[in-house]
Amino acid sequence: MNALQAFFAMGGYAFYVWPAYAVFFIVLIADTVAPRLRRRRILSELRARLARQSAREQHRPTPPTPST
């Protein structure tokens, strides 16, 4: 058995050691990705709202000029 195989075998405890590390990384990656997705959603919703707002303002009839 070469060194690399021995490393992955973890002295027979591979079944316990590697899933533990997998859980560690999967949970932390999920924790990193979640706020990034949320940030993107917040900003795109905001852009959509701003676009609607400016479209409304362009179509608004010009207010009547006050008579002198």
Add this chain to the structure above:
Amino acid sequence: MGLAIVLGIVGLYGGLVLAPADYQQGDAYRIIFIHVPSAWMSMFIYAVMGVSAFVALVWRIKLAEVVAMESAPVGAAFTFITLVTGSLWGKPMWGTWWTWDARLTSELVLLFLYLGVLGLYHAFEDRRQGARAAGFLAIIGVINVPIVHFSVNWWNTLHQGSTVNIFGHSKMAWDMLWPLLTMTLATKFYYAASLFRRAQTDLLDLESGKDWVRKIAEREDER
């Protein structure tokens, strides 16, 4: 975040490759390089959440509310990791995935407290009202942090006592100790980075009417 990743790689190399196998536990003990730092973080983050919830309730500081509420998911993540990795270590070493040991039970209560805080926070239509209610629960739950910490001394059940001691001499070989401490630092930096990112995102949401948020929205559209 970069610092956390570098420290994490160094710590894991030290823990998984350089450190020798334990004479009693073989290689299974290598789970502690993630289990113990995660367990420390689960308590540390709860303490941060409790203190900032207290500051938020007393002085009504919005930023303290954000820090408290955005700490909860990170803390819950570390608590979950602690329980799962502990279980994966317990099966070969104790012969059981789970037992109602004082340490294990109080850590599970900690997870439920985090989930309770998150659930309460999201249950309210008004975000700041939700943060106040959840902050109140977070403060009450602080009582559980010393219970987790001292559970191995107060109730002499299955989980072993601590081998690493900040003030005295640690009962652990240096070859195993330095990767553990490096991983501890890595998780601290990870939390700082994650909290910063989450707080920033939360503020974008809370302040979406403000000019500076609009500028960010316009700037990121071009990318």
